Amino acid sequence: MNNGRDSRRVTIKDIAREAGVSYATVSRALSEGKPVNEKTRQKILEVCQRMGYTPNSVARSMVMGESHLLGVIIPSIDNPFMSETAYHIERYAREQGYNIMLCNSFHSLDFEAQTFELLLGRQVDGVLFFPSHRESYHNIKKYLKQVPTVFVNEHLSDKPVSYVATDNFQGSQLGVEYLLELGHRQILYLGRNSNTATHELRAKGYHHACQKNGLTPLFWDSPYEDTTIEAGYEMAKELFRKPRYYTAIMASTDTLALGVLQAAEELGIAIPGDISLLGFDNIRYAALPKINLSTIEQPKQAMATAAMDMLLESIANDYEAYSHRVLMPTLVRRSSCGPVSPTTQA
Amino acid sequence: MNNGRDSRRVTIKDIAREAGVSYATVSRALSEGKPVNEKTRQKILEVCQRMGYTPNSVARSMVMGESHLLGVIIPSIDNPFMSETAYHIERYAREQGYNIMLCNSFHSLDFEAQTFELLLGRQVDGVLFFPSHRESYHNIKKYLKQVPTVFVNEHLSDKPVSYVATDNFQGSQLGVEYLLELGHRQILYLGRNSNTATHELRAKGYHHACQKNGLTPLFWDSPYEDTTIEAGYEMAKELFRKPRYYTAIMASTDTLALGVLQAAEELGIAIPGDISLLGFDNIRYAALPKINLSTIEQPKQAMATAAMDMLLESIANDYEAYSHRVLMPTLVRRSSCGPVSPTTQA
DNA sequence: TACTAAATTGCAAACGTTTACAACTATTTT
C-alpha cells in the first residue's frame, strides 16, 4: 500500500541518467554562469521540467557552507507589534533570497537558549534576536561567536554586539511633552519593572522629562512578565481602586494601554474626559475607531529592514565589526489624550 | 582579520579526535539507546560540553531522510486570526519536536507555488497550507504528491486532500439566528466575493438561514483581495452613502467589521443604536472595550492542534488516506448587536 | 592536415552525519 507520494524525490542523478550526462554537468547546467554547452543545458532543463525536479537545498547548503536561512527569535508572535514587524522581516528577507525560521521564545530565557541551539543546528546563516529579558544577553552570549546575530528592539550600547532599536528615551520625552502641552502636570507612568533596557529607557525618558519640567514622577510598575492587554487590565483595575492623583497615564506599551482602556470602560472612567491615556508602539489596533489611542510610533518597517541589512552585512563581511542603529520615534496624536479640564484636575 | 566567529563549527570528527575514538562511536554515544560503553560515553559527553558541540541537523536530516521541519503557508501573518493561529501551531509543533518555517503568501497564487517549491527544496516533512484562493488547490496540486499536506481554514470536501476548517456555514446560521432573536429582519451580509470556499460557505450559510426564516438576503460584496480593516472601511463608506435598507450588518470577518466600525464612527452612525454589527472569527481585538464586537468564534487553538495532528499522522503513516475535520463555531455575544428599536427600523 | 587553444565534460572528493557489517575485546560457560 502506498500513499501515492513518491517515496524518493527526484535527484540530480536521476536527471543525469535521463539526460545521458554526468551529474556534475547537471549541477553546472542548473547554476548560472557555469560553462556548459547550450544544447546540453536546454536538454537538461527540459528533463528537469518533465521529471519535476526540485533542487535539494539541504544538500546544497551542506557543501556550500551557507543555508540562506535566517533565524528570528521573538517573545511571541501573538503580539501585534511583533507580528507587524515579523511581517516586514519575512517580506524583506524573501526579497534578498533568504528564508526565515520564526521561533517564539515565550518570554523564557531557557527557550531563548534552546532556540539558539536549534537554529545553530539547522545551520542558519544569521539570527535576528528580540530579547525578552535584561539577562538574555548573558544567557546566549556564548552563541554569538558561532553565528552572526543582530539584536532587535533592545539597547545594548555597552555590549560588543549589533543592535537596532527605537530611541525609547526620546519617545517617552515626546510623550511627556505632548501631555504637558495639553496642560497635564500629574502624569502617571505605567511601567514594566525594567525587564529590558528598552523598558528601562522608556521609564528613564519619562523620568528625565519630568525632572526637566518640574513634575514629580509617578511610577506604577507591573508585576507581569509581558505587557499584554490582560496585564494592563489587571494593573489598571488595581490602580483605579485608589484615589486619582494624576490626570494622565502614559503606558509603556499600546497593549498595556488597551487593557487600561478596558478597565476604565468597566469602571465608568472617561478617556480622555477623566484621564488622558497615551500608548507606545503604535500597533495597528491603536488606530481603531473609539480606541483612537494617542501613542508613540515605533517605525516597525524601518526597524525590520535596518536589522536585516545589518545582519546581511555582518554575514557577508568577515572582519570584526558591530554597529548600532537607533531609530527616531514619532508622536501620533489621536483622541485618547485631551486637555486638562476643571473636572479632570487631580 | 577575523571577526571572532569560529570559521568552522565543531563537528563530530573534532570530538572523535579529541576523545580518541572513531566518529561512529561519537555518533552512537550521542543518540539514545545505542550500544556504547558507559565510560566512553561520559568521556565523549564531557568533550562535547567542553568544545561546545552542536549537532548539525542538516547533515543528520540528509542521511535520515527526515528534517523534522514543517512548512506553514499563510496569506499574511499581519492578520490577527493568522497570528493567533500561527502562535498555537508553532507552540504545538515545538512540543512534538518539530520546527516551523512560516511563510507569507501575500494572497498570491504565484507566491503560494513558489513557497511550496522552496519548502520542498528545504526538505520539509510536511506542509500546513492556508490557501488564499479558490484556485490555490489546482495551482499547487502537483506538489501534493511530493509532500504530506494539510489544508487549513478552507473546505475541500470534493478534493482528495486532508483539511481542517470551521463549519462556516453553521457559523453564519448562528449569526442570523442571533440577529433574528434580537428582532432584525433586514440583515445585510458584507462578503468577499467568494474567493474561497470558506467565504462562500459563510455566504451560503447566511443565504440559507435567510430563506429558512423568510428573510430577503441582502449581499454587499467586496472588490478587495483581502478582508482587511481598510477594505471594511472603504466598503462601509460606500455602503453608508446609500439609504439604509437594513438594520444589521453581518461582516464575513472581524477585521472587515472593524473597518465598518471605523466608517460608522466617522459618519456618526451609532452601533448598535442605529445598526447592529456582527463579525466572524473572534480575533482578540474584537473583545476590546468600546469595540465589543459580537462575533462568531473560530476555535483557533483547536484548529491548530487538529491540523498538526493530522499532518503528523499523515507523515507517520505510509498508506493512502486523507481526512477532514470540521470544528464547530460558537456565538460570542457582546454589545455591537442590539434589539431593533423604532428608530433603527429600516 | 596537424597543432594549439578553448570549450565542454567527467571523476572524485568534500560537506557532517547515521548505520550495517565486520572485527575486536571482555565475559561467561563448559
Place this chain on the structure above:
DNA sequence: AAAATAGTTGTAAACGTTTGCAATTTAGTA
C-alpha cells in the same frame, strides 16, 4: 583452558549536492 557469547568499537558507504582538476571534444590557426 578452550569455546561460546555478549558487549563494544571501527570501517566504509550513503544521503544530494558543488567544484577543482584532469580528460576529452570542438573549434581555430597555420
